[in-house]
Amino acid sequence: MTTSYDTRYASNPEAVKKYNTAELRKEFLIDNLMEVGKITLTYSHYDRYIAGSAVPDKPIALEAIDPLKATYFLERREMGIINVGDTGSVDVDGTTYKLDHKDALYIGRGAKEVIFKSDNPQRPAKFYLNSALAHTSYPTKKVSLAEANKLELGSLETANHRIVNQMIIGSIVTTCQLQMGMTELKKGSVWNTMPAHVHDRRMEVYFYLDVPEGQSVCHFMGQPQETRHIWMQNHQAVISPPWSIHSGSGTSNYTFIWGMAGENLDYGDMDVANITDLR
């Protein structure tokens, strides 16, 4: 089996208050990404968002999984892809999109045949995948890291100097629900998304990468006055419910990919939690 999936139901913040470490990780952590020769997917019932990966040692086709009850994966969905490995390509209904390290691809609803390939199977492409429901079909488009809309946030003094690369975002690609990008922390900065925020109208998934060997990222989640943490390793992802903050602090600098979907497409529509009010 090249494709496997795992289902995560939505949980109530009142129930999550009582979770121990193992329960919290089982519910929110995605720790089976980037397996060579496989497509691994997590289907979250928050906005029916799917996060996963495809690492082709030989060409791998995207197949519909049972919970979609669809004849092909993108029958009612759109997809965003960011390559965090070596150069590869994605064939979408016969058109080849070459993706270098950190390039993104948006695929609109209705694409029937999606095939993942690596240029060199010894050094495979590592495609991180996010997918949301789509009400209509918008054109497929590649977005390189150079084409991203860049926001410089934070400062070295507060250990959160970082560049937010907005890649799959309104001004660059038209999507139904999906927004994706990659935030790179500068050397000496370890905090992401601080001050933290929630957006109850959108769920979000964070995928951590560029975490050096022997280092980790401590990811903070929960309602702003009821936070919990999940220690995360390189190439792991975490589901952020709409009611949760999503912020992290690393033992070094690192990068992460954020992806979200829900009620609106307004990136700046966040409810920021004051740092001194966090509990």
Ligand SMILES: O=C[C@H](O)[C@@H](O)CC(=O)C(=O)O
């Ligand atoms: O809703 C937006 C997302 O949480 C991220 O884009 C935030 C982020 O990359 C950062 O502050 O570093």
Ligand SMILES: [Zn+2]
């Ligand atoms: Zn957010």
